[in-house]
């Protein structure tokens with residue numbers, strides 16, 4: 498997909514990776530709707546702020562009505578609560594699934610007819626190396642990103658006949674607020690991840706592996722799981 502004439506909607510565009518994606522899309526000549534639950538916090542030059550909370554279906558519907566010329570949806574908004582699946586707060590587990598799985602699903606359902614009506618385009622889902630690697634300490638987040646991986650594969654097949662390409666971006670730690678506690682030498686630059694993501698959309702890659710961690714974890718998928726205790 499050519500980005501120069503694209504009309505992009507980026508969720509969570511007020512900070513972190515989403516802000517880089519929105520800014521770089523603008524630099525490449527795309528029209529950008531920078532979606533955020535608090536649009537007054539959007540500061541991307543040239544972008545149009547758009548109110549969109551991915552857990553609020555009415556706000557998604559209204560955003561799809563306003564951004565009626567969209568050809569590209571980037572499902573970037575996400576949260577990480579640090580909840581474990583057994584000992585963690587179940588409300589946090591549900592919130593993570595609402596944001597990281599149902600959020601992209603609801604946005605894709607709302608924007609698919611818009612993108613199709615504009616002649617086709619693309620959806621990018623921002624996932625994680627944790628779609629494939631599921632440590633107990635991040636069990637809830639990993640489950641939500643694994644679900645979003647399945648969502649990416651299934652919607653890729655379902656939307657292809659409607660002229661909509663679906664890509665998934667996988668990455669380990671990035672230097673954003675979400676990974677503020679992670680040591681600097683374990684993080685990659687979000688600006689570089691954004692550039693790789695846009696290149697992946699342009700070249701029609703279904704799966705974009707943006708760092709060494711995600712490439713290693715993907716490659717390890719066929720390895721035997723940890724043995725059971727006892």
Ligand SMILES: NC(=O)c1ccc[n+]([C@@H]2O[C@H](COP(=O)([O-])OP(=O)(O)OC[C@H]3O[C@@H](n4cnc5c(N)ncnc54)[C@H](OP(=O)(O)O)[C@@H]3O)[C@@H](O)[C@H]2O)c1
Pocket residue numbers: 508509510511512513514515533534535549550551552572573574575576596623624625626668669670671672673674675676
């Ligand atoms: N950072 C990492 O190490 C890392 C690694 C792999 C994947 N990811 C993924 O990358 C994506 C971007 O995260 P980030 O690293 O840029 O984190 P971040 O700096 O914490 O930014 C998260 C963004 O998501 C938005 N958001 C959260 N809940 C939302 C909701 N209900 N509706 C709309 N927007 C919402 C936030 O908006 P507010 O300002 O309103 O909170 C913010 O703009 C996420 O999907 C994350 O899971 C991150």
